[in-house]
Amino acid sequence: MTRHLAQRIAQALLVLLAAFTVAFVLLQALPGDAVLIKFLGSEMGLTADQIAELRVAYGADAPIWEQYLHTLGNFLRGDFGYSIRSGVPVSQLLTENLPSTLRLSLLALAAACAVAVLLALLSQVEGFGWVRAVARSMPSFFVAVPVFWLGIMLIxxxxxxxxxxxxxxxxxxxxxxxxxxxxxxxxSAPLAQVLIRNIDAVFGEPFVAVARAKGARHQWVLWRHVVRNAMPPTLTMAGVLFGELLGGAVVTETVFGLGGLGGMTQQAVANQDVAVLQAIVVLSATAFVTISLAVDLVMPLLDPRLSRAVSAV
Known part of the structure; x- marks a missing residue:
């Protein structure tokens, strides 16, 4: 188990390094210059020499490889640099805006899990074929609904x-x-789809047939045996989707005019605030790999077969 944990942590660090590198390269490839966008033609009346000094202060005139190593070293020390737009540390902006986005994402994840479980249970209702049909068709409808359109319609x-x-x-x-x-x-759509499919698969297992042969009712078998064995893959999917929730929260916060990473990202994109965008990308990747790692560690506790598989490896 210790060896497996070390491997997973090493993989997570490689993913974070790859996310940082890709984000850095893409942000550097953006047309324009963030310093010039901020200060050139502004009401500050800065001269060309003063703007050049600002470029030196922000490190915008250094070679790309030097900027990469400097930025990577700062990130490893927890220094995300300064926002060109506001001039304050990026870490301060994250501290102010991250809690609201996390709160929104966690509440949305809890609501999505509740909706997925409800649809999965309705898909197993006996005697109401139309209810099962509707419950099984709703995930396909939900997944096709754009987030921004849904938000506007709800408003x-x-x-x-x-x-x-x-x-x-x-x-x-x-x-x-x-x-x-x-x-x-x-x-909730992919969660419901995975849970419904797993429930159907578990119902076909021999131990379920044995329980039914002993006279157990459908609902008792569903709650006692089937749901418990169908949940672990769904929890894995929930962990993966949490990373997407942060990205979806950015769009949703913009639509509803909320604070958080949504408005912060929108302003950073408009001003090509590279330091802020780099920090947001790395933060999202960190949340994704952390949740994935946590799910990998919890899964053997829920399913002993996975624990034995890890020990065998």
Missing amino acids: QVFSFQLGLVSVIAPEPWEELILPVFTLAVPI
Whole structure:
């Protein structure tokens, strides 16, 4: 187990290094110059020499390889640099904006898991064929709904037409209702699909046939044996999708005008604030590999067969 853990940590570090490198190369390949965009033609009245000094201060005039090593070394020390737009440390911006995005993402993940479990259970209801058919078709519909379109439609219907949820000066809890639902709907689709497929597969296992032969009811077998054995792959999928939630939260926060990484990313893109964008990419990759690593460590506890497989390796 220790050897497996060391391998997984090494793989996670390689993924983070690859994400950092790819993000650095792509951001450096962007047309234009962030320093010039910020200061050239501004009302500060800076001269060309002053702008050149700013480029030196931000390290924009150094060779690419030198910028890469310098930025990588700073990231390893926890120094993400300074925002060109605001002039404050990027770590300060992350500290101010990350908690709201994490709160939104975690609530959306919990809601998506609840919706997925509900659809999976409805797909196994006896005596109501139309309910099973609807439950099995809903994930395909959910996955096809664009996040930005869903958010706009929810605002139009529940806020402007029905007046149930306010989007203008809402209460702290109220402002999360529509964004959470917007994120949860598309994320619940793959979770429900995996869970329904796993439940169907487990129902075909011999131990389920034995339980039924002993006179066990369908619902008892479902809760006692089937759901428990069908959950581990779904939890793995949930961990993978959490990384996507952070990206989806950026779009959702922009649509609903929330604070967090959404507005921060939008402003950074508009101003080519490379330091902020680099930090957001690495932060998203870190969240993704951390959740994946945590799921890998928890899975053997839920399924002893995986623990024996890891020990054999």
